[in-house]
Amino acid sequence: MAIITVENFELEIKGVGDGLQFKSVDLPAYKTDVQHGDALMSGAKGSVRQTLTKKREAAVQITLVTLASGDAKSTSSLMRKWLLQCMPKAEDGGGFPTSARMAEGVIKSYNSAGEMVDSWKMSGVWICKYQIGKLSADGGLLEETFTLQVDQFDPA
Structure with missing residues (x-):
């Protein structure tokens, strides 16, 4: 089993910016919502997934952390x-x-x-939550946390 280390990552959001700089990105854990089983009933690339519960799966959320900045071109x-x-x-x-x-x-x-290790495509993305870090006089950097609601999240 090979160990894959991630040294760098980039996030591009059309209409917002390319090469956005984030301190961290928490990718979602995927959990299928089913009854009486542990797998999808059916699904195909580009189609709506069907589950045994007869309801649409919840959209995923991605949490992004960046350093606060007043520069107009900053992330x-x-x-x-x-x-x-x-x-x-x-x-x-x-x-x-x-x-x-x-x-x-x-x-x-x-x-x-x-070398690119992996990539994920997102669509139907918007910011659903914003949080500013703890304000302190200890000389630490101020962080901002953005939570994105993502309707579709797939390996690219």
């Missing part, structure tokens, strides 16, 4: 701009237009030789 600023587009107008947001909530993207991981 932090680009993500906060997208967050505002995803918020309702009643909360001074962009009103959640289709373009903001139906983004597509890809996550790629690389080994120490710069």
